[in-house]
Amino acid sequence: MSEQTRVTTLDKVVVRFSGDSGDGMQLTGTIFSNLSAILGNDISTFPDFPAEIRAPQGSLSGVSGYQVHLGSRKIFTPGDKADVLVAMNPAALKVNVKFLKPDSIVIIDTDSFQKSDLDKALFTTDDPFAELGLTTVQVVAAPISSMVKDGLAEFGLDNKSALRCKNMFALGLVCWLFERPMESAMHMLENKFSKKPTIAKANIKVLTDGYNYGHNIHARVSTYRIESRQSEPGFYTDINGNKATSYGLIAAAEKAGLKLFLGSYPITPATDILQELSARKELGVKGLQFEDEIAGICTAIGAGFAGALGATSTSGPGLALKSEAIGLAVISEIPLVIVDVQRGGPSTGLPTKSEQTDLMQALYGRNGESPAVVIAAATPTDCFDAAYWAAKLAVEHMTPVILLTDSYIANGSSAWRLPDLEKYPEIKPPYVDQYDGERPWKPYRRNPENLVRYWAVPGTPDYMHRIGGLEKDFDNSSISTDPINHQKMVETRQAKVDKIADYIPELEVIGDRDAELLIVGWGGTYGHLYEAMETMQENCRKVAFAHFKFISPLPRNTEEVLKRYKKVVVAEQNKGQFANYLRSKVSGFNPYKFNRVKGQPFVVSRLVEEFTKIMEE
Amino acid sequence: MEETVKYQPKDYKSDQYVRWCPGCGDHAVLNCIHKAMAQLGVAPKDIAVISGIGCSSRLPYYMNTYGFHTIHGRAAAIATGVKTARTDLNVWVMTGDGDCLAIGGNHFIHAVRRNVDLNIALFNNKIYGLTKGQYSPTTDRGFVSKSSPYGTVEEPFIPAELTMGARGTFFARTIDVDLKNTTEVMESAARHKGTSVVEVLVNCVIFNDGIHKQITDKEYRPERTILLRHGEKMLYGKDNNRGIVLDGLKLKAVTLGEGGYTLDDVLVHDAHAEDNTLHLMLGMMGGDMPVALGIVRDVAAPVYDEEVEKQIAQVQAVNPVRSLKELLMKGEVWEVK
Numbered sequence: 001m002s003e004q005t006r007v008t009t010l011d012k013v014v015v016r017f018s019g020d021s022g023d024g025m026q027l028t029g030t031i032f033s034n035l036s037a038i039l040g041n042d043i044s045t046f047p048d049f050p051a052e053i054r055a056p057q058g059s060l061s062g063v064s065g066y067q068v069h070l071g072s073r074k075i076f077t078p079g080d081k082a083d084v085l086v087a088m089n090p091a092a093l094k095v096n097v098k099f100l101k102p103d104s105i106v107i108i109d110t111d112s113f114q115k116s117d118l119d120k121a122l123f124t125t126d127d128p129f130a131e132l133g134l135t136t137v138q139v140v141a142a143p144i145s146s147m148v149k150d151g152l153a154e155f156g157l158d159n160k161s162a163l164r165c166k167n168m169f170a171l172g173l174v175c176w177l178f179e180r181p182m183e184s185a186m187h188m189l190e191n192k193f194s195k196k197p198t199i200a201k202a203n204i205k206v207l208t209d210g211y212n213y214g215h216n217i218h219a220r221v222s223t224y225r226i227e228s229r230q231s232e233p234g235f236y237t238d239i240n241g242n243k244a245t246s247y248g249l250i251a252a253a254e255k256a257g258l259k260l261f262l263g264s265y266p267i268t269p270a271t272d273i274l275q276e277l278s279a280r281k282e283l284g285v286k287g288l289q290f291e292d293e294i295a296g297i298c299t300a301i302g303a304g305f306a307g308a309l310g311a312t313s314t315s316g317p318g319l320a321l322k323s324e325a326i327g328l329a330v331i332s333e334i335p336l337v338i339v340d341v342q343r344g345g346p347s348t349g350l351p352t353k354s355e356q357t358d359l360m361q362a363l364y365g366r367n368g369e370s371p372a373v374v375i376a377a378a379t380p381t382d383c384f385d386a387a388y389w390a391a392k393l394a395v396e397h398m399t400p401v402i403l404l405t406d407s408y409i410a411n412g413s414s415a416w417r418l419p420d421l422e423k424y425p426e427i428k429p430p431y432v433d434q435y436d437g438e439r440p441w442k443p444y445r446r447n448p449e450n451l452v453r454y455w456a457v458p459g460t461p462d463y464m465h466r467i468g469g470l471e472k473d474f475d476n477s478s479i480s481t482d483p484i485n486h487q488k489m490v491e492t493r494q495a496k497v498d499k500i501a502d503y504i505p506e507l508e509v510i511g512d513r514d515a516e517l518l519i520v521g522w523g524g525t526y527g528h529l530y531e532a533m534e535t536m537q538e539n540c541r542k543v544a545f546a547h548f549k550f551i552s553p554l555p556r557n558t559e560e561v562l563k564r565y566k567k568v569v570v571a572e573q574n575k576g577q578f579a580n581y582l583r584s585k586v587s588g589f590n591p592y593k594f595n596r597v598k599g600q601p602f603v604v605s606r607l608v609e610e611f612t613k614i615m616e617e
Numbered sequence: 618m619e620e621t622v623k624y625q626p627k628d629y630k631s632d633q634y635v636r637w638c639p640g641c642g643d644h645a646v647l648n649c650i651h652k653a654m655a656q657l658g659v660a661p662k663d664i665a666v667i668s669g670i671g672c673s674s675r676l677p678y679y680m681n682t683y684g685f686h687t688i689h690g691r692a693a694a695i696a697t698g699v700k701t702a703r704t705d706l707n708v709w710v711m712t713g714d715g716d717c718l719a720i721g722g723n724h725f726i727h728a729v730r731r732n733v734d735l736n737i738a739l740f741n742n743k744i745y746g747l748t749k750g751q752y753s754p755t756t757d758r759g760f761v762s763k764s765s766p767y768g769t770v771e772e773p774f775i776p777a778e779l780t781m782g783a784r785g786t787f788f789a790r791t792i793d794v795d796l797k798n799t800t801e802v803m804e805s806a807a808r809h810k811g812t813s814v815v816e817v818l819v820n821c822v823i824f825n826d827g828i829h830k831q832i833t834d835k836e837y838r839p840e841r842t843i844l845l846r847h848g849e850k851m852l853y854g855k856d857n858n859r860g861i862v863l864d865g866l867k868l869k870a871v872t873l874g875e876g877g878y879t880l881d882d883v884l885v886h887d888a889h890a891e892d893n894t895l896h897l898m899l900g901m902m903g904g905d906m907p908v909a910l911g912i913v914r915d916v917a918a919p920v921y922d923e924e925v926e927k928q929i930a931q932v933q934a935v936n937p938v939r940s941l942k943e944l945l946m947k948g949e950v951w952e953v954k
Contacts, residue, residue: 038951188949231953237945250941261702281932283939286701286925291727295694298687298724302698305685306665306706310698328688417953418945458683458699458706461662466631466678468686469670478633479678 009225012071014079015174017167018096019088020057021050021064024167027192028086029066030413032171034238035184037415040228041070043238044380044527045413046078046601051268051352058112058120063095072227076379076527078412080603083224084177086170088112088144090121090128102136105221107173109166111145138221142213144169151209155202165206172210178224182207232417240413241380241405241524242272245339248387249311250283251419255388256395256427258309262287263299265318268351269407270341273313293321297338301325304334305467307457309391311337316345316358319402320365327366329400330493332467333444333453335429336399337390342406342523344599353599354408356523356573362402363552363581369490371497373401374552376523380409381416386549389504392427397500398452404551406573408601409524432456432463442477443467450503451496498553507555509564511537511544517615518565520591522548522578525602529571532607539608541615548578559586569594569614571607622660626651629661631681642793642819643673643740649796650676650709650738653803659707666709667696669716672747673740673819676711690721693728696735701922707807710737714755715745718774722754729783731921732811738803739776739816744825776816777900777913781893787813788900789912792833793820798844798910805912811920832908845899845911847888850880853907860884861899861906868898870906888915 015032017025026047033043048065055062069079084105087093089112100106118128125131129139144166152162168189175182186204193200239247253260264274266289277287286303290296297312304310314322319340329336342358344350362374373393377386383405390403432454435441443465446453456463465477473480474488509518511533521529526547533545546561548554562568562582570579571594579593592614596602629651637643654664664682668674670689677684683706687695692710700708717725717739728735744762745751751764755776759768780788787809789802799817806813818829832841843853843861851861858873860883871878890896896914938944 034949040953191949233953235946235950235952237948237950247941247945254941259702261698263698280944281929282936283941283944284929284933286929288701288925290694290697291723294691295697295724295727298691298694299698299701301687302667302685302695302700303702304698305695306699306703308702310702324688325691332685418942418950421942456683458665458703459663461660464661464682464684466633466680466684466686468668468677468684469688470686 008223009227011073011226012069012075012079013083013224013226014067014069014081015084016065016067016082016096016099017086017170018063018065018092019086019167020091021052021054021062022057023064023088024164025064025066025088028167028171029068031185031188032174033068033070033413034188035180035182036068036070036226037236037238038184039180040231041072041226042075042229042231043413043415044069044075044078046408047411049352056120058089058091058117060091060095060121063092065096070226072229074229075414076530077601077604080605084174086174088166088170090118090123093128094121094123094132097132097134100134100137103138105138105140105177106134107140107142107170109144109170110141111143140173140221142173147209147213148206151206152202155198155205157198157202161199162202165203168203168207169210169213172207173214176211176214176223177221178226182211235418236415237418238413239381239416240411241377241383241409242270242341242411243276244381244383244416245377245387245403245405245410246273246276248384249277249309249337249391250280250285251384251421251424252388252391252427253309255421255424256309256391256429258307258395258429260285260311261300261303261308262311262313263290263296263303264288264313265290265293265296267293267315267318269343269410270313270315270318270339272410273339273341293318294325297322297325300336301329301334304329304336305458307455309337309395310335311339311391313339313341315341315343316361317348319358319361323366326372326400326402327368327370328469330366330370330372331469331471333398334400335394335455336401337387337394338400338402339387340402340404341410342404350599352407354406354524354573354601355597355599356406356525357577357597358404359551359574359577359581362404369494371494372552373397373399373497373500374404375401376404376549376551377409378523378526378547378549380412380414382526382549383409384416384419388424392425393500393503395427395429396452396503397450397496398430398455399497404523406524430454432460444472444474444477446492450499451492501553501556504550504555506557507546507548507561509544509546509561512542513544515542515544515565516567517543517611518562518568519543519545519611520548520562520568520570521545521572522551525571525573528602528604528607531604532611535604535608536611541612543611551578551581554585562586562589567592567614569611571602573597573602622658624655624658624660626655629654629681631679633678635679636675637672638823640822641672642742642817642821643676645793645796646738646740646799646817646819647676647679649799650803652800653807656800656804657807663705664707664709665699666711667692667699668711669721670747671713671716671745673711673713674716690716690719691724692716693721693724693735693737697728697731697733700733700735701925704734704922704926708735710735712737712739714739714741714743715753718754718776718779726779726783729780729785729812729814732786732918733921734810734812734923736803736806736813737815739814740819741776741816742819742821742825743828744821746821746824750824775901776814778897780814781897781900781914785814785914786811786916786918787912788816788896788914789813790816790818790900790908790910792818792829792910794833795910802912805915809915811918841907842910843907845886845888845909845913847886847912847915849886850883851886852883859907868902868906888912891916
């Protein structure tokens with residue numbers, strides 16, 4: 001026990017906390033990622049929880065995980081595989097074995113690795129490590145449950161309440177492993193249990209015990225040091241995608257001088273947006289739950305008609321239900337933001353897992369020629385900017401905008417520098433008083449520059465008007481079934497959306513100007529694709545990366561960028577929807593495709609392997 | 618200054634040519650709505666008329682107010698959004714039996730349950746007119762229509778029953794040919810705080826001509842309908858000698874002076890009674906009993922859109938945060954210098 005513990009300095013490391021879905025692993029992971037962020041590490045997290053709220057205790061289906069990737073340089077993904085795994089029971093070990101590196105450190109609670117626990121996880125021998133072929137990992141086996149009970153003997157807690165703290169013992173051990181000071185963790189626990197001071201104290205005691213245990217036994221494992229990273233000065237917070245989306249909508253409403261109205265219906269994994277906005281009463285937000293998905297969007301359309309920033313949040317099945325109403329917003333030209341947090345489909349599919357399979361639905365999933373704006377957020381923190389842009393385009397161009405995020409970025413989090421809202425672009429609603437046409441105003445008379453109609457909000461004197469789902473006359477705005485007029489209106493609505501390309505940023509290319517391969521992605525795969533590019537560059541490969549945030553319309557320079565490179569690969573978590581869409585927009589474009597539809601994020605090493613193969617072809 | 622302005626029915630009339638069939642009951646109802654609005658004195662700019670799809674849903678085009686002709690069945694939901702976003706507006710829903718009770722049934726019951734301050738005019742002609750003659754959710758069992766060539770095998774909804782079941786706070790019934798009552802109940806519906814449901818029995822001259830004839834024709838009307846007025850005895854009949862009495866737990870139509878019944882036995886209508894048991898029984902009358910017209914139920918209850926605003930005010934009274942920036946700085950933040 002006297003030998004010095006080995007300290008390794010790494011520039012990034014992946015920690016995965018796992019246990020029963022009732023073991024508090026999400027909280028443990030959140031606290032660890034927050035305190036690491038506060039210490040100046042860059043972070044990216046990925047909660048991976050089962051669809052069941054409480055599966056049978058100790059069973060394989062009930063394992064809940066939370067992965068944190070921290071680094072001294074910019075981190076874009078929660079990492080492929082774990083350097084450290086906390087497995088609170090045998091099921092957690094078994095489920096996560098595929099996420100382990102050969103020399104990982106595995107922390108287990110020996111008290112919950114007894115015969116009955118092993119049975120529940122369907123082990124057939126009494127040596128789970130051997131049975132899983134884990135011969136090279138370093139195991140820290142600690143009787144966590146009994147130490148927690150002993151440590152809390154004086155607190156007078158019942159057995160169940162005491163054992164609820166055992167996740168903090170694991171956290172203490174991990175903090176020791178990474179030489180993390182724990183003050184901020186203690187502070188977070190005090191805040192979390194501010195109304196239950198005894199529980200707060202018990203958690204802090206157990207946390208300290210865990211740390212001291214690691215220190216005292218001088219466990220023969222490597223400890224890690226992750227240096228702080230030089231970040232841009234400012235205030236930071238840890239934020240997940242759903243929260244960032246909610247804040248982006250609030251910021252846009254503030255900038256536009258509009259009231260924010262969210263009509264929604266609970267659906268995994270988008271519910272957090274409804275919950276966040278329903279709590280923001282102090283900001284005057286009307287975030288409201290309605291009877292179904294259709295009512296969610298219809299109330300938002302009503303609010304938009306009435307002069308608010310109307311928004312609705314959902315996931316794939318809900319987007320399908322909202323289709324007809326989106327068409328109404330298209331033809332009546334009412335500003336509306338639809339947030340689709342994509343999940344595995346079709347039908348109920350994989351509600352807690354992530355995919356990019358709603359792209360075609362967002363672009364074309366409506367009756368009639370029904371063009372809408374489609375935007376996709378790239379990272380958890382980018383959800384803020386993407387939501388802001390979605391609202392800006394919806395309001396300024398009087399159109400529905402579909403914002404695609406996904407379960408992975410919605411629940412994943414990273415450190416976010418609080419935005420300088422003053423620097424965000426203006427949002428100017430095209431109110432009817434801006435109409436300066438020579439002829440009298442009519443609801444569908446347009447600004448010739450951007451083809452946007454003017455917003456006559458109810459209550460405005462002298463601008464009473466009727467709009468609706470029936471086709472209207474281009475000129476006098478009354479109902480029209482005239483064939484020539486219909487063609488003209490169809491083309492006008494499309495042209496209005498197409499013209500938005502003049503108001504959005506151009507596509508950026510990162511990486512080598514003379515790259516041999518251009519990696520193309522969109523939405524929530526940004527981090528993995530970026531890391532794949534970085535890794536390939538480290539391997540002296542000439543690669544570049546173009547990531548799309550604006551999908552409909554595409555940035556003006558799309559064709560020019562795509563044709564600049566000899567080889568292009570479009571990587572996405574579907575069967576090639578974006579690749580096919582690009583092919584329909586850029587003639588002669590014939591990219592390589594990389595498609596995975598597993599409900600899980602990309603694996604960087606696999607991307608590197610595939611892309612390298614393409615380069616060598 | 619605005620209170621002194623007197624509006625005329627024509628101020629609410631748009632310049633659009635009314636496209637309903639000649640003889641359609643909707644024409645009369647439209648005029649009554651124009652009249653009711655003038656009596657209310659709300660400026661046209663402060664009125665929003667929302668509709669779904671169907672013949673009656675064309676109505677917003679004939680109004681010189683803000684209007685939104687939306688999609689099938691969703692008017693109640695869209696109007697809920699309008700009213701909740703803008704409590705200052707006077708919001709109407711124009712809908713039919715198919716639009717409101719079939720495809721839009723869910724939105725209807727939930728709007729009623731929430732008690733959003735909407736005035737819902739439900740044009741009930743017991744048929745789908747715009748799609749040319751299919752049976753609707755209010756069509757009587759056995760009715761032969763284009764989509765029920767051998768008669769329907771389902772029970773109809775009775776809008777009064779559905780409204781009460783959804784805990785409605787206002788229900789009135791009128792008939793298209795009774796301009797006076799229609800105008801009156803529309804005005805009362807607008808004055809009621811919360812969801813008002815006005816069922817208008819309208820005739821579809823093309824696909825269901827005469828469907829309400831047994832009730833609405835002048836010769837039958839006095840004996841087959843009763844106009845309820847709050848605080849007044851429930852009397853009807855050509856000579857006003859018929860009345861509604863309570864017989865055990867049931868309502869009974871009696872003739873005064875027959876069977877020992879006198880005026881004292883006749884019930885007095887209390888539209889404001891919180892308990893809706895009697896309102897439900899009145900709303901369900903038909904067959905041997907006269908069909909109840911007028912305001913069946915009109916009670917005060919918390920109004921959804923007002924409650925939403927109230928809650929915001931309550932939170933703001935104790936929470937000084939007013940901008941996203943303040944909110945963010947109040948959370949878990951750390952500074953990098």
